[in-house]
Amino acid sequence: MATATDRRTDIGPPNYSRFLPPVIKKNYGQWKYHEILKPGVMVHVAESGDKLFTVRAASPRLVSIKKLRQFADLADKYCGGHLRFTSRNNVEFLLTDPSKIDALIADLKAIGHPVGGLGNSISNIVHTQGWVHCHSAATDASGVVKCVMDDLQEYFTQMKLPGKLRIALACCLNMCGAVHCSDIAILGVHRRPPKVQHDGLNKVCEIPNVVAACPTAAIRPAMVDGKQSVEVLEERCMFCANCFSVCPAMQMADPLNDGVSIWVGGKVSNARHEPMFSKLAVPYLPNTPPRWPEVVQAVRTIVEVWAKGARKYERMGEFIERIGWPRFFKLTGFEFTKQHIDDFRHAGLTYKRSAQLRQS
Amino acid sequence: MATATDRRTDIGPPNYSRFLPPVIKKNYGQWKYHEILKPGVMVHVAESGDKLFTVRAASPRLVSIKKLRQFADLADKYCGGHLRFTSRNNVEFLLTDPSKIDALIADLKAIGHPVGGLGNSISNIVHTQGWVHCHSAATDASGVVKCVMDDLQEYFTQMKLPGKLRIALACCLNMCGAVHCSDIAILGVHRRPPKVQHDGLNKVCEIPNVVAACPTAAIRPAMVDGKQSVEVLEERCMFCANCFSVCPAMQMADPLNDGVSIWVGGKVSNARHEPMFSKLAVPYLPNTPPRWPEVVQAVRTIVEVWAKGARKYERMGEFIERIGWPRFFKLTGFEFTKQHIDDFRHAGLTYKRSAQLRQS
Amino acid sequence: MADSNGKQTPLLDELEKGPWPSFVKEIKSMAKESPMCQDLLGQLEKSYGEKRGYWKHGGIVGVMGYGGGVIGRYSFLNEEFPHVAHFHTIRINQPSGWFYTSDAIRTLCDIWEKHGSGLTNMHGSTGDIVFLGTQTSELEPIFKELTEKDFDLGGSGSDLRTPSCCVGQSRCEWACYDTMQLCDHLTHHFQDELHRPAFPYKFKIKCAGCPNDCVASVARADMSIIGTWRDNIQIDQAAVKAYADGGMNIERDICGNCPTKCMQWDGKTLTIDNSNCVKCMHCINNMTKALRPGKDRGATILLGAKAPIVDGALLSSVLVPFIKLEPPYEELKDLIERIWEFWGEHGKNRERTGELIQRVGLGNFLEAIGVEPIPEMVAHPRENPFIFYEEYLEEGDEEE
Amino acid sequence: MADSNGKQTPLLDELEKGPWPSFVKEIKSMAKESPMCQDLLGQLEKSYGEKRGYWKHGGIVGVMGYGGGVIGRYSFLNEEFPHVAHFHTIRINQPSGWFYTSDAIRTLCDIWEKHGSGLTNMHGSTGDIVFLGTQTSELEPIFKELTEKDFDLGGSGSDLRTPSCCVGQSRCEWACYDTMQLCDHLTHHFQDELHRPAFPYKFKIKCAGCPNDCVASVARADMSIIGTWRDNIQIDQAAVKAYADGGMNIERDICGNCPTKCMQWDGKTLTIDNSNCVKCMHCINNMTKALRPGKDRGATILLGAKAPIVDGALLSSVLVPFIKLEPPYEELKDLIERIWEFWGEHGKNRERTGELIQRVGLGNFLEAIGVEPIPEMVAHPRENPFIFYEEYLEEGDEEE
Numbered sequence A, B: 001m002a003t004a005t006d007r008r009t010d011i012g013p014p015n016y017s018r019f020l021p022p023v024i025k026k027n028y029g030q031w032k033y034h035e036i037l038k039p040g041v042m043v044h045v046a047e048s049g050d051k052l053f054t055v056r057a058a059s060p061r062l063v064s065i066k067k068l069r070q071f072a073d074l075a076d077k078y079c080g081g082h083l084r085f086t087s088r089n090n091v092e093f094l095l096t097d098p099s100k101i102d103a104l105i106a107d108l109k110a111i112g113h114p115v116g117g118l119g120n121s122i123s124n125i126v127h128t129q130g131w132v133h134c135h136s137a138a139t140d141a142s143g144v145v146k147c148v149m150d151d152l153q154e155y156f157t158q159m160k161l162p163g164k165l166r167i168a169l170a171c172c173l174n175m176c177g178a179v180h181c182s183d184i185a186i187l188g189v190h191r192r193p194p195k196v197q198h199d200g201l202n203k204v205c206e207i208p209n210v211v212a213a214c215p216t217a218a219i220r221p222a223m224v225d226g227k228q229s230v231e232v233l234e235e236r237c238m239f240c241a242n243c244f245s246v247c248p249a250m251q252m253a254d255p256l257n258d259g260v261s262i263w264v265g266g267k268v269s270n271a272r273h274e275p276m277f278s279k280l281a282v283p284y285l286p287n288t289p290p291r292w293p294e295v296v297q298a299v300r301t302i303v304e305v306w307a308k309g310a311r312k313y314e315r316m317g318e319f320i321e322r323i324g325w326p327r328f329f330k331l332t333g334f335e336f337t338k339q340h341i342d343d344f345r346h347a348g349l350t351y352k353r354s355a356q357l358r359q360s
Numbered sequence C, D: 001m002a003d004s005n006g007k008q009t010p011l012l013d014e015l016e017k018g019p020w021p022s023f024v025k026e027i028k029s030m031a032k033e034s035p036m037c038q039d040l041l042g043q044l045e046k047s048y049g050e051k052r053g054y055w056k057h058g059g060i061v062g063v064m065g066y067g068g069g070v071i072g073r074y075s076f077l078n079e080e081f082p083h084v085a086h087f088h089t090i091r092i093n094q095p096s097g098w099f100y101t102s103d104a105i106r107t108l109c110d111i112w113e114k115h116g117s118g119l120t121n122m123h124g125s126t127g128d129i130v131f132l133g134t135q136t137s138e139l140e141p142i143f144k145e146l147t148e149k150d151f152d153l154g155g156s157g158s159d160l161r162t163p164s165c166c167v168g169q170s171r172c173e174w175a176c177y178d179t180m181q182l183c184d185h186l187t188h189h190f191q192d193e194l195h196r197p198a199f200p201y202k203f204k205i206k207c208a209g210c211p212n213d214c215v216a217s218v219a220r221a222d223m224s225i226i227g228t229w230r231d232n233i234q235i236d237q238a239a240v241k242a243y244a245d246g247g248m249n250i251e252r253d254i255c256g257n258c259p260t261k262c263m264q265w266d267g268k269t270l271t272i273d274n275s276n277c278v279k280c281m282h283c284i285n286n287m288t289k290a291l292r293p294g295k296d297r298g299a300t301i302l303l304g305a306k307a308p309i310v311d312g313a314l315l316s317s318v319l320v321p322f323i324k325l326e327p328p329y330e331e332l333k334d335l336i337e338r339i340w341e342f343w344g345e346h347g348k349n350r351e352r353t354g355e356l357i358q359r360v361g362l363g364n365f366l367e368a369i370g371v372e373p374i375p376e377m378v379a380h381p382r383e384n385p386f387i388f389y390e391e392y393l394e395e396g397d398e399e400e
């Protein structure tokens, strides 16, 4: 049996330079400009005059080793075995010979991977595990993403939008998909306070930790049926599930009340407007697997309102800031409710503190 | 002796219509436009063609009945006995005969009241009681105002500024001068925790109220020398004096540590930019009566930086937003310190959350 | 100079110098007749020397049947300056818009000459006529004489504070409702609330005729009533042209400063996309002869401004984007009463309306006072995902 | 379709339809060989039917000597779906920039085929290669084979999480420092912190080469390292002209969108007032051939981003406006260590750096890590007057 001593540890990842195509090694740090040639295809031109062509293809992110081997084969066939993935989980093939581009695109399509996502398009949806892997999920991840992108695919494969549009999904408030700064964010939400499993809570969790986990002080220690446990002041609960994160006996999943919320207008880049958080557009839509039609419809509505109304380069949040939130709600037809009004820590700062109003 | 029954009560103020000049009664709600004719003088023209001339004069706000009678006499002499005061405590004479304007101005000057404050000028300083009347003051009010306006008077009597500039002073954090939305705010500050008068605190104040008054939970009940009293965790105190407001035994006044802070960039009107709070420019200047030269100098520095750099119509806050705070500190030469960084309730929201920075 | 008591006031004397009118001169002008003013000078000189005030907390003083209107004030230095041992102020409700006749001024002066220091603030920060410095024994006589002349006290303590308003339609062409009338009406209607503190804390109302907000209502009033309009800005194109001919850079200085950039100037015609105008007033302010607010006028009601103690200052926020304001103002008075009712029931001691709203949540507050939530009330919808729901489905419930 | 187990997955089958690549197809493609994938399909179909997940909290599982890199996962339905009774994920540290050769991909696939479900995420949200689903007994073998092929695990738990970076200088003309090199360097330098959780909570580092921030560092990393420059934007006026001739509306679309309006286009020459340029990238982004970042390049360091649990989400905020980034990056590593030291000492359990800074105050935090406060760190100075001072003068002290 292997002992600790003959194990290699703490070696870190292989150095990236092992994987760079020669054209990149040669022109590293010497790129001059780039141009988008057509949907999903761009060229970077180096000071040396060398050119690097990138073909970007969609990916469901959850990919099997079979698919990965197909990608590897395509990389061998078209670009000396060189490929990379993007920060939004697309796959990119790195070519030096532009004549091979169309064949590559055809091959990618043949295995079900449309090419696009560059420039003023909707790129891949950053997302998370959902029911495929996470204990915490209030909705599925990959399934919702599939449905939404099936519907929006035209915007991935074409560049007909005013600017970039970035969608992200997280299946619970932990927000592993970091949806909080997305043009459109799809967020799984619980809406029922934890169902405390009094039986044995005491053994799997430390009660003081559970109590401390609650940001609204909704949890307090209690004896239930002679067992040391906790009780939840339900009217104080806003379903963050932080108690569940520290204690499995605080069950949050609840088919009747779990669902999806939709947020809009966040961004990350510093281009034009500073980074912004996304804001609540739709507080709740039910989980309706397998195709989540309500979510798909809501996202499309938002995309279309923006696509139609935004000025060139204007991201969702910039667009809404210009037209004002009242008009956003009018144009989308979404209902404005009590839930849209912040009532957490910094609530007051989101109230409209001026008389600058459009006529309604 | 008068009994309650023969007293007139709850009659409210006299109806304003008793005091309106005939030209106003006639043209009430029928004004068409106005023009500023020269510093401190404007004309309002009615749909009827009638004209109302207003002459605005400075006032120290603290005025004696002698001065008031002089004003009354001037009103009789020039405008049928009609005058008013403004929301910034200036006095306005309401004339129909423009030929009398210059004589009125001369008379006002003769009794020490410069005419001005209209249009793009510095109007009167909204202020409070200070050492003249309030128990809570960390600095004087009228004295500081006098010194600052002596220095800035040229900006009152002339209209050579890019826009309006509104200064306010409050002698303690209660902010009766509502300085929190001023272009320049002068604010008296304590900087020493309350000196608890343990002797008899118990009798003049309710200890639970005193404890509850503290927003940072710096106060707790304590027995001191056998007396029921409170103790102050000094490192938690930020000198708000709220404990003193509810309990006189929590003495805040302290000649060595009291002084003045300066705030900038607030506004109230909805013109162009929404209303804004003022932000900290100088955390502390000592109380140096009778002429507070440090405060006068700091205010002038700010006024001049703005006067020189602002675009037409640009209020202080709009100007600073355009040039950025780093440059404001550079131009004024004020030191940027730890104290400038918010560390209260919503602190994090004031941090710079983007990479949009000017080169330094 | 030595004051008439023979005491020196070298520090205060410095404040007689300089071009700005001097409050020290004002006090001194009364010092001959008024021992109170003499002692005030003495105590103030001492404050200037020692760099601290010498006033004590006031006890409860007032006139019979009223809980507000007088601020009690006593001196720590009552032995040294016996005439300011008591030095109470009286708040007298100003007439709307701070208009006076010379007679009215003289009436006030006469009363104050007889019963107090002869020093005033014209006006206090809330808007009252402030009589600065008298003794407890003088309060009833002053009150009697004031009411005989149709003046009454203003607010203080946990009551409705003296409402105030801008000059409005009496002189200003932009007033979108009659601020003076409304202010006067509300003041008279709510006399009981003004004189008899029964609220959790103070409540201020300020009426501004247009979004220029010349009474700083958005920053200083629990209820800010700000005039506005909901149709199109009135344009006189010939007058616009005249401004251009007069050298105004309309493109840069007017259109360029419009917060929503909804104006266009093509050198001949000024066009406004009124659906995007946020009524900021900038263009109107600077082309007074060419532009005017629309004709369908009313006001925006905002709630909740206050000074920073204890959780930070607040600006008022939108409650009603547009309301018509005509006598007898029933809708508005109704709204005010619903707000007071909820605040009276749920407000903590010393909790202003703005703080209450933040504590219970604007959404819950709206529900309680019976107002629908609308997007005009927020700068933007919430960013955090911590959404409260009062109810949830249980197994066996009907599906939604 | 019935899965190979004979079980029906009618709901999941719906997700094989439509143009977007299907994760269900991916899982099904493995179902023949992998009983794990079969059971995953079964459990997932059940989730789709019942509208809830069936995974339990993971226990502590991992490889010897490491505290991070594996997320334990167990099924509630272990009797119905025994092959996913254990379904742990392994996080493998990706190479900087997510570059691979086909060989490297195949190496990873071979290992995973032998020891797990054959399902992956390329990549996880933090940046790792994620191997989705294996059993405890397979962990050591996988680790051994990975390290033999020069791969190592990524972070999880309260440790340094796997740093990631944008494609940077390898392909992007705007990268203001070598993101891939820095990311690789930091990852290797801090191996111990990455593998052995000893922090109060997780700590993420993301490296973006320019303010476009293509790794979303400002929203998703405790430390966001964003490339920038401090001299003038490089302009090729001929190329600008070419854009104009090509029909670009430079005035409206470029200058008009500059956040500080510091650009001017007179139809011939584009002028930039670089002292007011905030490096937003907009103009450069859209005139790729004409404009380029300056030559004096480095990065802005920002701190503190995180997801909303439990006080609301944070964006990172400026700590160092400009720093030169050249190997061996001593200044940066030093700074990181000072931050960790303070956080390690003062951070509460499950308190991210951003939350710690808010709790102790940015000013105090700066003092503790030895960085001077400068106005670049704030959007604006404080608005509330509640200023702490640690010291005060006592009578008898020297005057300041």
Ligand code: SRM
Pocket: A034, A085, A086, A087, A088, A089, A090, A117, A118, A119, A120, A123, A124, A126, A163, A164, A166, A181, A182, A183, A266, A267, A268, A269, A270, A271, A313, A315, D097, D165, D166, D167, D168, D171, D172, D173, D174, D212, D213, D214, D215, D216, D285, D286
């Ligand atoms: C490949 C990738 C970096 C990587 O290392 O993986 C990348 C690559 C490029 N980005 Fe990006 N960005 C990538 C994620 C991002 C992200 C992060 C994200 O989406 O989570 C952002 C921030 C988004 C946000 O603000 O929410 C991002 C904001 C930008 C921007 C700013 C766009 C804007 O107007 O706000 C540009 C400039 C532009 O496109 O005009 C840009 C430009 C570019 C350029 C043109 C840079 C270059 O010269 O190579 C690259 C191709 C552009 C394109 O996709 O149209 N990239 N880019 C990422 C591709 C993700 C994908 O598959 O779609």
Ligand code: SRM
Pocket: B034, B085, B086, B087, B088, B089, B090, B117, B118, B119, B120, B123, B124, B126, B163, B164, B166, B181, B182, B183, B266, B267, B268, B269, B270, B271, B313, B315, C097, C165, C166, C167, C168, C171, C172, C173, C174, C212, C213, C214, C215, C216, C285, C286
């Ligand atoms: C008399 C008074 C109202 C009253 O009932 O007493 C008044 C009267 C006028 N204001 Fe005002 N404002 C008065 C206090 C205010 C205040 C409140 C304050 O300062 O505390 C404000 C808000 C200030 C702020 O934003 O901090 C105010 C913001 C304005 C504005 C917006 C200016 C801006 O660009 O932000 C205008 C429009 C303009 O001047 O272009 C305006 C315009 C006017 C006009 C032109 C309106 C008119 O047609 O009559 C009046 C003369 C202007 C002048 O003073 O230059 N008035 N005005 C107040 C005079 C105070 C004084 O003695 O100086």
Ligand code: SRM
Pocket: B127, B128, B129, B133, B134, B135, B136, B174, B175, B176, B177, B178, B245, C071, C073, C089, C091, C121, C123, C124, C125, C126, C127, C128, C129, C130, C154, C162, C202, C204, C219, C220, C221, C305, C306, C307, C308, C309, C310, C352
């Ligand atoms: C006289 C006046 C200042 C002046 O010189 O003009 C004044 C004077 C006092 N104010 Fe005020 N406030 C005065 C207008 C204001 C304003 C401005 C306004 O109304 O527009 C504010 C800010 C707006 C607001 O209401 O928030 C103001 C905010 C306060 C506060 C803080 C309230 C808060 O919620 O944060 C206090 C503290 C308190 O109530 O305990 C306070 C308390 C006080 C007390 C009663 C002192 C105390 O702690 O008991 C002061 C009595 C001083 C004295 O001895 O004369 N005063 N006070 C103003 C009233 C005159 C009048 O009736 O016209």
Ligand code: SRM
Pocket: A127, A128, A129, A133, A134, A135, A136, A174, A175, A176, A177, A178, A245, D071, D073, D089, D091, D121, D123, D124, D125, D126, D127, D128, D129, D130, D154, D162, D202, D204, D219, D220, D221, D305, D306, D307, D308, D309, D310, D352
């Ligand atoms: C796998 C991954 C999602 C994915 O599908 O990509 C993931 C999965 C989990 N995250 Fe995450 N997080 C993942 C990236 C993120 C990100 C995004 C990022 O790193 O850019 C975030 C938001 C950014 C941030 O760090 O704030 C994120 C914020 C959280 C949080 C909230 C942390 C907070 O401070 O608010 C939790 C809760 C916790 O730590 O207890 C969490 C907890 C979890 C746990 C471990 C669930 C838990 O409560 O213990 C999830 C395990 C799921 C599973 O069974 O597979 N995960 N998590 C991502 C890591 C893959 C990788 O290593 O590449």
Ligand code: SF4
Pocket: A128, A129, A130, A134, A135, A136, A137, A138, A170, A171, A172, A173, A174, A175, A176, A177
């Ligand atoms: S967002 Fe929530 S449910 Fe989804 S992977 Fe992260 S922790 Fe799990």
Ligand code: SF4
Pocket: A193, A194, A213, A214, A215, A216, A217, A218, A219, A232, A236, A237, A238, A239, A240, A241, A242, A243, A244
């Ligand atoms: S879900 Fe959140 S708010 Fe509700 S009890 Fe748990 S920790 Fe508290």
Ligand code: SF4
Pocket: B128, B129, B130, B134, B135, B136, B137, B138, B170, B171, B172, B173, B174, B175, B176, B177
């Ligand atoms: S600001 Fe403070 S010191 Fe000045 S009058 Fe008001 S309560 Fe008194």
Ligand code: SF4
Pocket: B193, B194, B213, B214, B215, B216, B217, B218, B219, B232, B236, B237, B238, B239, B240, B241, B242, B243, B244
């Ligand atoms: S001054 Fe304010 S912070 Fe200090 S003890 Fe008193 S109430 Fe607390």
Ligand code: SF4
Pocket: C166, C167, C168, C169, C172, C173, C174, C175, C176, C208, C209, C210, C211, C212, C213, C214, C215, C227
């Ligand atoms: S608020 Fe408007 S209506 Fe009232 S005086 Fe000022 S400008 Fe005129």
Ligand code: SF4
Pocket: B272, C257, C258, C259, C260, C261, C262, C263, C272, C276, C277, C278, C279, C280, C281, C282, C283, C284
């Ligand atoms: S009032 Fe303000 S928002 Fe409306 S058109 Fe004029 S400048 Fe623009």
Ligand code: SF4
Pocket: D166, D167, D168, D169, D172, D173, D174, D175, D176, D208, D209, D210, D211, D212, D213, D214, D215, D227
């Ligand atoms: S962050 Fe900047 S340098 Fe990095 S890939 Fe994006 S555009 Fe290029």
Ligand code: SF4
Pocket: A272, D257, D258, D259, D260, D261, D262, D263, D272, D276, D277, D278, D279, D280, D281, D282, D283, D284
């Ligand atoms: S980078 Fe941004 S701020 Fe700088 S000149 Fe270009 S558009 Fe303006």
